[in-house]
Each structure stands twice: as C-alpha cells, then as structure tokens.
Amino acid sequence: MNPVELVKRQKAYFRSGATKSVEFRMKQLELLKEVITKHEQDFVDAIYKDFRKPEFETYATEIGIIHDEINYALKNLENWTKKQRVSGSLVNFPSKNYTVAEPYGSVLIIAPWNYPVQLALLPVVGAVAAGNTVVIKPSELTPNTSSAIAGIMSTYFQDKFIAVAEGGVEVNQKLLEQEFDYIFFTGSTRVGKIVMKAAAEHLTPVTLELGGKSPCIVDKSANLEISARRIAWGKFLNAGQTCVAPDYILVQEHSKDDLLKHLKSAIRDFYGEDPGESPDYPRIVNEDHFNRLMSYLKEGSVFYGGQSDKKERYISPTILTDIEPNAAVMEEEIFGPILPVLTFKEIEEAIDIINKKPKPLAFYVFTEDDKNESLLMESCSFGGGAVNDVVAHLGNPNLPFGGIGNSGMGAYHGKTSFDTFSHTKSIMKKTSWLDIPFRYAPYEGKLKWIKKILK
Ligand code: NAD
DSSP: OOHHHHHHHHHHHHHTTTTTSHHHHHHHHHHHHHHHHHTHHHHHHHHHHHHOOOHHHHIIIIIHHHHHHHHHHHHHHHHHHSOEEEOOOGGGOSEEEEEEEEEOSEEEEEOOSSSTTHHHHHHHHHHHHTTOEEEEEOOTTSHHHHHHHHHHHHHHSOTTTEEEOOOSHHHHHHHHHSOOSEEEEESOHHHHHHHHHHHHHTTOOEEEEOOOOOEEEEOTTSOHHHHHHHHHHHHHGGGGOOTTSOOEEEEEGGGHHHHHHHHHHHHHHHHOSOGGGOTTOOOOSSHHHHHHHHHHGGGSEEEEOOOEETTTTEEOOEEEESOOTTOGGGTSOOOSSEEEEEEESSHHHHHHHHHTSOOOSEEEEEOSOHHHHHHHHHHOOOSEEEESOSSGGGGOTTSOBOOOGGGEEOOBSTHHHHHHTEEEEEEEEEOSSOOOGGGSSOOTTTHHHHHHHOO
8 A cells, every 4th residue: 555645544544543541442452462373374375385484483483472472461551551540749839640541642653573473563563552553564585474463463463553564675765754653663783774864854752672692701700501592492492593693602711611512412412413403493584695694604714504595595603613703704793503602711801892892782691709799780881681591581560671872762562662652741739729930030039049949
C-alpha cells in the first residue's frame, strides 16, 4: 500500500479513539498470542528456509520471548495505564497532581534480519499495550520470514491498526518520509543514523536498538570450563548473528591456554566433530555477509574451526588468535561465528582496550573476584550485560534492554516497552474555592517571601 495513504488511515483510526481502551489493547494482545501459537510452525519453517535456524532456537529466542512479553503485559497493563498520583508542591498548594501514560499515535517499527520474528513482533507488544497503531517493516534479507509475517498479520489485523510494509531500502525510505508519531528501529549503527536524520525532519522521537562490539573479559579467577561453555553457547547461537553475542574475548594471559582448550571442547560437545552436519547450526544469511566474514579469517591464526562452504553459506564455529594489530576484525562488529581471543596482563589494560572503542551494547565479565567485577562494571560504559554469563540477561523482562552511544538510545522489554511507546502526560488539578493572590502583580513586598519559599 502507498505509505502516504497507510499513515493517513492509521492516524484517522487512532484519532477515532478505537485503540485506546484497556479492553481493546488486552483483546489485541490476546489475539496476537493466539496468532503466534497458531502459526508457530509457519514461522519456524520460514526462518529455517532463510538461514537454517533450528526449531529449538526459533522457539527459545523468537517465539517464546514474544509469549513471555505478551503474558507480562497482559498481567500488568491495568496497573500501567492507571493515573499515577504524585505529591504536590508548596507553590501550587492546594492541588492534586498525577501522570498518565498516553499513546503516541502511529508507530513505525523497523526490524533487522537476524531474529526476524522476534525483532519485528516484540516491539509490537509494547506499542499495542500502549495503545498505538503500528506499521511493521521486516527485513528484506530474510524474505521467507518477511512474507510469513506479512501474510499472517494481514489475515488477523486490519492495516489501519497493524500493517506490514514489505520491501527493501526504497520502501523504508518512503516510510521514513512520513510523519509517524514514533519510530522504533533495530539494526546497524550506520542505518540508525539515517533513521534519526529522517525522524528529525518531523521531530519524531526514536528508539535506536543498534549493534557494536560487545567484549567478554575472562580473568584468572574465572571458572574456565563453565565460562567457555557459556561463551561458546552465546557466541555460536544463531551462528554468531546476534547483536549481543560476545564479539571478542579478552582473557588474562595466564588463563589463555586453558580457556582455548575448554572452548574447543564446548564447540565439539555442542555441534560434534563436523558442525556442518549438525542440525543445530544455522547458516550465514547471505553471500555478502559470508564474504565479509571469510575476509576476517586472514587476520589471525585459526586456532579451531575455519571450515567453510560458500554454496551453503556455511562457516564453522571458529576461534582466532594472534590477531594482527589494527585488524578489521577488531574494528568492525563481527556478527558471525568468528571469535577472536586476545590477552591482557592486568585488568586496567583490558579496561583501556574496551574504553578506546565505542560504547558496546553488551558487556560480559567472567570472574570470581569481586574487586575485578566492581572495577570493570564501574569503569566501562555499555548498554547492559552479565557477570558469569552472556546473552541470557535479555530473558528478564525486568531488565530494560537498549544501548548507549554508538550501540543505540532508549530501551524496551517488560514495563520499559510500555513506557517507550507512551508519552507521560503530567497534570495538575487546582480547586477554585481558594485563590491565593501571592503570585499576582503588584509584587511589592513579595520578593523576600518568594526568596524564602524558593531557595
Ligand atoms: P540494517 O541496519 O542493515 O537494516 C535494518 C533495517 O533497515 C532493514 O529493515 C532494512 O531494510 C533497513 N535499511 C537498510 N539500509 C537502509 C537505508 N539505507 N535506508 C533506510 N533503511 C535501510 O541491519 P541488519 O543488517 O538487518 O541487522 C544487523 C544489525 O542490527 C547489526 O549491527 C546488529 O548488531 C543490529 N541489531 C541490533 C539489535 C538490538 O536489539 N540492539 C538486535 C538485532 C540486530
């Protein structure tokens, strides 16, 4: 549909007030849950066709997370939408004061390809819970999933309420020219800047969920066997195509050999001797990304893995050591199954390496040393993270998820999703039975009193 028409229709529907009642929002969230359950297999099949993601991962990292977010919203929505009383102030005595969450209007949600169902539909939960209409733009790089989302959603939701606009960059550019009331973007830092520029034209507020190089620090006190298993799981999940995957490891020199040994056996345990044969290991999304990733292999020594098959877009879980100084693999977000392992002597050296790079989306520390943990947590700025684990912090709806600086702005998940898609209206209510004349002119004799009150 023509984006101008689409936004016009959504705005008219929003103005009609249809999306605002709590009953409507609950009903739509329940419907969304039903639709996702009914079409679970369609989503699983579509993602499998796009990059051979195993069903377990699709359920655990896409479908299941959306169910969780819907359940959480259904449980709490009545509370979130209530007027929130706040205390009054002396200068406005007597008055009642409250805030109320109001929907923005028509929201544009732009999704990337790497978790193509979750990242298109999870923000929809927050947007609908908050009472908005939604246009979803899935990624063109996962065409089977994009068309499944479009087909399924248009069967159950009218496009004046939730519409799916399929297509590539040109479609997105056309959408970005429209005056949406909120834009929620997940994708690269490069395109995030384009989105923010377009939003500035209409002064549309944005959330930018971007990427970056998320470091993983392992000090000499860490339990290396458990650390290696958790790191290998989070890194090679989705074949490394995860925004919060540990991008590179900084291990304290003394522990390097043991950590490498444990990483190797974790990869073997998970995917067998030949991960190419494993039903649990996905493929790279397209040839461009395959070629980009292959070019990193020349920038160090392959300690483990390094097998590939261009036809299948397969790259095995790979550990790189002896990274060349200024290598691209340490400058760009890797976003694939290649794990550089670098060493540091003292913790301050690791902090220095991390703080010379843009602020990451995620930050992981493996340590049993409380002092090191505090030092790292306090010295580095990042979106969110974990101690002695990776990636799994996303599974807690009580933890807002978002980046900082180059890795994004704003956050969502749980109550934060509702807040993100709501404007907080502040209201003061006065009575008319009392009108203290203090604020009115003439001001003679009043200055000393205002100075006493407001000091
Ligand atoms: P991308 O930025 O290339 O694309 C994202 C969306 O923007 C797509 O829908 C695409 O059609 C559109 N787009 C692409 N180029 C455009 C242009 N020139 N003008 C307007 N629109 C354009 O990102 P991607 O490759 O799909 O996803 C990978 C990136 O997303 C990685 O950097 C990753 O870290 C990041 N990511 C972040 C999160 C998060 O939650 N913070 C989650 C997943 C992925």
